[in-house]
Amino acid sequence: MPSNDTKDRGARAAADIRPFQIRGRFFTAVSLRPESEQQDESFFEALDDQLRQTPQFFANAPLILDLEQVPGLNGTEVLRRMVETLKQRNLAPFGVQNASGEQVRAASDLGLINITTGQDAPLKAERRQKAIKAVRQTPAKTKTITLPVRSGQTVIADEGDLIVIGPVSSGAELIAAGNIHVYGPLRGRAMAGAHGDETARVFCTRLEAELLAIAGLYRTSESLAPEYGLQNVQAFLKNERLCVETLG
């Protein structure tokens, strides 16, 4: 049908030129990492033990030889023996990893490819998840200061919020991973969200600050609108701008 012809022209034109398709494929390979250059009976016995425990998992499994720990294991003959022995065990070695120049040459003689990328990605992801869990389990620590913060002093709340009850002098610095609350005049510098938390805020009962910063975006007293001076205010980020607003 003519209508179909016009519709499919693009697709068929491509198909007519090339009799194949190229597709990216991801699959899982097993990596075997010898830790000793001694390739004797005990090595293969230990390997056999391992294979017996989960025979299905290893049957005809594509396998990469990771040679990082055995730079001395080179020479075509040595590698050939290794590959032969693995094939006898129904494994399918097809490549080498972390191989030295000599090992790469020996491997290509045997038809093994050299794989330069590839990491133990699943393992890493697992670790990262664990780390996040650990952080969530401990509550964010709030630091409370009940003395005046004097010129030249720096108070850092590395993990959570910082609360100061008293004045913060000009020349003093407050730094917090989370929010900063000042119950008193804030005349020094206040840097909230020091680790990049853009939802952090700065609150003070009297704004005379030299500098306000949230997640690295800052304003100095010169660029802080004078109408907020001496007032009860909060500062926060909105559309990547540092906004100041009076509190009722």
Add this chain to the structure above:
Amino acid sequence: MSKIIVVTSGKGGVGKTTTSAAISAGLAKRGHKTVVIDFDVGLRNLDMIMGCERRVVFDFINVIQGDAKLKQALIRDKRLDNLAVLPTSQTRDKDALTQEGVEAVLNELKEEFDYIICDSPAGIERGALMAMYYADEAIVVTNPEVSSVRDSDRVLGLLQSKTHRAEEEGAEPIKAQVLITRHDQARIDKGEMMTVEDVLEILAVPLLGIIPESPAVLRASNMGVPVVLDDPSAAASAYEDAVARLVGEQVEMKIGGERRPGLISRLFGLTA
């Protein structure tokens, strides 16, 4: 129980040495055994203000280094027999002050004296830190102007963190009070200087006294007489009030030269 009081400020030229001389003479005048120590090693001034520079043989550094006995270095005041001066060295520098040496001298002085006044050098380096380290109380001298107040604020921070009382577990923090010197009501009225309220709001510590700007202070210094031992003046009476407050008396705070400095000064002179 003797008390160690440091007179400090951060900024130079605000009147630390004048205040040390006046406060120590004022305490001695009230009958307290008092010694005043010059911590400004290398820039020996206190002995001149106290009028004993020609009697200096041994000094504080000689005592610290064991070259002289404390008794040899102490200079007894000729006007008040319960007042002594421990002068410092003009030839050495602040590195000659060691923490152990200072502690040993202070401990020996505690056996004889009720009040030990430490005249701190300007700055926040070794000399100033050594002067404040063993203090029980502090007099922070401030002029009513922004840079002096900011430096005083810095020093208050050091008093609350870098001293023996701050470092020792469970010790009472140093009792710090501010003494405003060179107060000039006329210039404050013109807006050229900060008001007392502004200063106290920033420093947030109790006020020990307000010393008016007075030609009597410079004259007394040049003559080597602590201002409280000189002829009556507004500054002298303000220092005497400050001394009274220092020993725990309730004295009403007067601001010198409220309307006509001349008249008020004369009135203060009469009541002193």
